[in-house]
Amino acid sequence: MESYKELLEGNLRWLGDVKKANPEFFSKLALGQSPRFLWIGCSDSRVPATEITGSMPGSIFVHRNIANLVVHSDINLLSVIYYAVEYLKVKHIIVCGHSSCGGIQAAMEDRSFGFLDNWLNHIRDVYHYHLDELQKVSDPELRSDAMAMINVRQQVWNLSKVSFIRQKWEEGGFPVLHGWFYQIKDGMLKDLNVSVHSAEESDKLSLIV
Numbered sequence: 001m002e003s004y005k006e007l008l009e010g011n012l013r014w015l016g017d018v019k020k021a022n023p024e025f026f027s028k029l030a031l032g033q034s035p036r037f038l039w040i041g042c043s044d045s046r047v048p049a050t051e052i053t054g055s056m057p058g059s060i061f062v063h064r065n066i067a068n069l070v071v072h073s074d075i076n077l078l079s080v081i082y083y084a085v086e087y088l089k090v091k092h093i094i095v096c097g098h099s100s101c102g103g104i105q106a107a108m109e110d111r112s113f114g115f116l117d118n119w120l121n122h123i124r125d126v127y128h129y130h131l132d133e134l135q136k137v138s139d140p141e142l143r144s145d146a147m148a149m150i151n152v153r154q155q156v157w158n159l160s161k162v163s164f165i166r167q168k169w170e171e172g173g174f175p176v177l178h179g180w181f182y183q184i185k186d187g188m189l190k191d192l193n194v195s196v197h198s199a200e201e202s203d204k205l206s207l208i209v
């Protein structure tokens with residue numbers, strides 16, 4: 001019933017540790033944020049952007065949703081990206097997928113998940129496009145991880161089509177878009193080498209997506 005209290009207690013322990021290591025940390029942070037990175041990740045509780053990158057509060061601007069999707073009509077996501085690029089002037093945007101992603105696995109199943117289908121259908125479009133390639137992977141766990149990596153490439157590609165990102169590229173070659181993959185079983189983050197920072201690169205990327 002009162003399990004939520006462990007979070008408040010945890011906060012007190014955490015802030016004590018941070019203050020011990022760096023007494024000025026919170027007073028400096030209160031002056032404002034200037035994160036250099038925007039992270040678009042999955043809502044999965046096992047993939048928190050700050051912790052897995054060894055970062056502290058203030059370093060990463062974050063948007064998370066089920067299966068780290070970049071949907072062009074998602075006004076919430078677009079507002080986060082716009083604010084990050086125009087006001088915070090972040091130079092790097094990272095789309096991060098992960099192993100054993102429940103959203104990816106659900107989208108690959110041939111059954112309905114009710115209301116969630118409305119979101120999962122974005123992933124299903126990508127899945128069906130890559131069905132031949134994915135059916136060659138017989139292990140179900142490896143197949144869903146392969147799909148999660150394809151999904152990251154697709155979402156980087158989607159990001160590369162966003163109007164104001166293209167406008168920024170014309171002005172100065174930033175932000176750079178990256179696609180990463182996080183392996184839950186060993187805690188390792190991997191760069192999928194699908195980085196893009198120009199419309200020309202985006203067009204090339206579409207050949208492999």
Ligand code: CO
Nearest residue numbers: 042044101102
């Ligand atoms: Co996930």
